[in-house]
Amino acid sequence: MGKMDGLVAIVTGASRGLGRAIARAYAKEGARVVICARPQSPSGLAGTIEETAASIRSDGGEVLLIPCDVADQGQVEHLVQQVMSRYGQIDVLFNNAGLMVLGQTLVQIDPEQWDQVIAANLRGPYLMCRYVVPVMMKQERGSIINIGSRMGDDPSQGGGVLYSSSKAAVHMFSYCLADELRDYNIAVNILSPGALRSEGSAAIPWTQRDWHERVEPDVVGPSAVYLALQDAHSFTGQLVLRADFGRTWGL
Numbered sequence: 001m002g003k004m005d006g007l008v009a010i011v012t013g014a015s016r017g018l019g020r021a022i023a024r025a026y027a028k029e030g031a032r033v034v035i036c037a038r039p040q041s042p043s044g045l046a047g048t049i050e051e052t053a054a055s056i057r058s059d060g061g062e063v064l065l066i067p068c069d070v071a072d073q074g075q076v077e078h079l080v081q082q083v084m085s086r087y088g089q090i091d092v093l094f095n096n097a098g099l100m101v102l103g104q105t106l107v108q109i110d111p112e113q114w115d116q117v118i119a120a121n122l123r124g125p126y127l128m129c130r131y132v133v134p135v136m137m138k139q140e141r142g143s144i145i146n147i148g149s150r151m152g153d154d155p156s157q158g159g160g161v162l163y164s165s166s167k168a169a170v171h172m173f174s175y176c177l178a179d180e181l182r183d184y185n186i187a188v189n190i191l192s193p194g195a196l197r198s199e200g201s202a203a204i205p206w207t208q209r210d211w212h213e214r215v216e217p218d219v220v221g222p223s224a225v226y227l228a229l230q231d232a233h234s235f236t237g238q239l240v241l242r243a244d245f246g247r248t249w250g251l
Helices: 017-028 049-056 073-087 111-139 160-186 205-212 217-228
Strands: 009-013 032-037 061-068 092-095 142-146 186-193 239-242
Touching: 009 017, 009 073, 009 111, 017 049, 017 061, 017 092, 017 111, 017 217, 032 049, 032 073, 049 061, 061 073, 073 111, 092 111, 092 217, 111 142, 111 160, 111 186, 142 160, 142 217, 160 186, 160 239, 186 217
Parallel strands: 009 032, 009 092, 032 061, 092 142, 142 186, 186 239
Antiparallel strands: none
């Protein structure tokens, strides 16, 4: 028996890295996993949801793949309709999709780039929640996990004005949403995974300095499973660090 038997979980940005790792972790715990990502990555990084789906199925898991740009309202609405048509429930939403543009100064960031990052990192979670939350409200239970970052709280972490601002906004969005949904027994939490050895981080030159200290995305799986199992009565409105899992939270 898996910890997530009977649950339906949506994982966005599941074509590689952390999203793929979380989708695999949920499937291994018995969840029926819905994975989505854009057909073509704007970053040009390798990885597709078809490859993620094949990996899950090879382990005996159940997966539904739906191409989707989470910043596109029509595509998000269609995704949720497809999930409800197939499963009739949505228990977990893991908002992982995002863009990372680090270290640029204000004058180096052009307006189009600003809009792209804010669309992926903030509009995406907003739209996914906008269409998933009514389903969870009817169920009177659910868990939403948004990806946070130390860069959203600490300007010395090197995120720069764009990425750090987008993550700070995700943090506050999550805190407010947790309060808004508390009476519906829906948990909303923020998971800061820490420094990862992912395709995205590998493309950033300065990450090579601490590459040996970074962890594989699979290490985040247990903490993400724990958060998926929470509701508003047990654990909500928290920003938690993956590195502290099992020490200060998730006990």
